Amino acid sequence: MASHALSRLTPRAREIVQTARQLLEREGPDALSMRRLAAQLGIRASSIYEHLRDKQALEAALISVGFEEQAELFSQAVHRSDAPIAALTAAYRDFARRQPNLYRLMTERPLRRDLLTSGVEEAAAMPLLDATGGDHERARAIWAFAHGMVILELNQRFPPDADLDTTWSKGIDAFHGTG
Amino acid sequence: MASHALSRLTPRAREIVQTARQLLEREGPDALSMRRLAAQLGIRASSIYEHLRDKQALEAALISVGFEEQAELFSQAVHRSDAPIAALTAAYRDFARRQPNLYRLMTERPLRRDLLTSGVEEAAAMPLLDATGGDHERARAIWAFAHGMVILELNQRFPPDADLDTTWSKGIDAFHGTG
DNA sequence: GGTGCTAACCTAACACCGTTAGGTCATTCT
């Protein structure tokens, strides 16, 4: 639970990031404005800049926390299961569905890697690489499939009657066939 | 070249949408503001509202045009090749790389289908369904993979040294193995 | 006990955003 990504921040900055996370997830991406966030905290928008450089830094902190939690969830999923890829992709989908707005924030644009807590992106990616036995190629293909499935689902791009559980398992099966 | 999606618009609205497309692709998503668009046209932002209901309608027109062009490109790719799925996914990737900002606009949020030219979304999806011989399940899985690959590439999420051509062909191969 | 420092807040303003109300003017139709 204790976040290494937040530990580099001052206590007040941590509070702000956590409030931002709740605001984002509860009220959607448009609610994540400096003014709305400040209102939630009972202060003015300009005061936030005492604690965080700018909105990009705030978003980077949120993304870092997201990666950190993914790393934890995904590595547990892999180690607890004897079908690691299925378990991992299930955890991946679960993460996205539980916090769709954070997931979108984490994936919808190029990453400002220089603003992230160092290592978190790699840590989130490691379990999948483990699950493929170190096969980068296969890990990338599975990641692409999983991200595609998840984001198209979140964005309601599949027909309402589509059986996505079946699509998932068929897709995962397909990636087992080829070395 | 003549667009059915634009044919329902007045001539002036068509010009505005086409200018918007150039602006979006040449200067990026932030440049697609009503004021910047108006400046490009030599008028004021408020004048745009004489021709298009609002920004959502403008975006919907752009998205409709995108779907229309996809439908054309994808059906050609399928019909001209004896490896239809490979040809189609290549065309899919090509479309996204040639106009990344339009592709993002088309995929990054839930669709306002009520604002689209009717039928364009389905028309863009048909060639893939053809290529899978009517197998919706497989079409969805391939679509998810293709979209995942494309958007992660556009957002520079793969390591710079990743050989994405290989990842693509391995992925496509995988989806041939399972019925 | 006053001095200086720091943290945390503030107001006011800037340039931008989408959007609306209401006005002007030339062209076209009757």
Place this chain on the structure above:
DNA sequence: AGAATGACCTAACGGTGTTAGGTTAGCACC
């Protein structure tokens, strides 16, 4: 001639991220 239409305009509203500069409370130190 008069009316209607289309295409533009200015001015404003409330929202955005951000900065400059000011206030206040608490604490360390001589």
